[in-house]
Amino acid sequence: MYDVRIPKKAGGYSRIFQDAQGDFYLLTSSGRLYRAGDNGVNLSKPIILDLGGYQVEYSGFGVSVPRTGTHLGNVLDVVFPSDNGAKWIYFQLDLPPIQK
8 A cells, every 4th residue: 555646737527447467557537548557556647638628527437447347458548537526527538658
């Protein structure tokens, strides 16, 4: 178990998850995706995602991860509320491999 400081630019909601190789990523509500290596501790320079101008709201991201019944994979299904909950935005994220 680690205590890792999340960057201030991350926003109010973040989710950590693993890809098919067991490497960790941190997805933040500011539209940043950080590679976090095989232990989830060492955050890389972020990849900036285009959330289409939508703001991630109150419940943050819902993601397809083993805890929600899906297998580890390299494609992540993501959904989040926006526009005061009037819209739910869905996208798929094809995870970039971590160079070892």
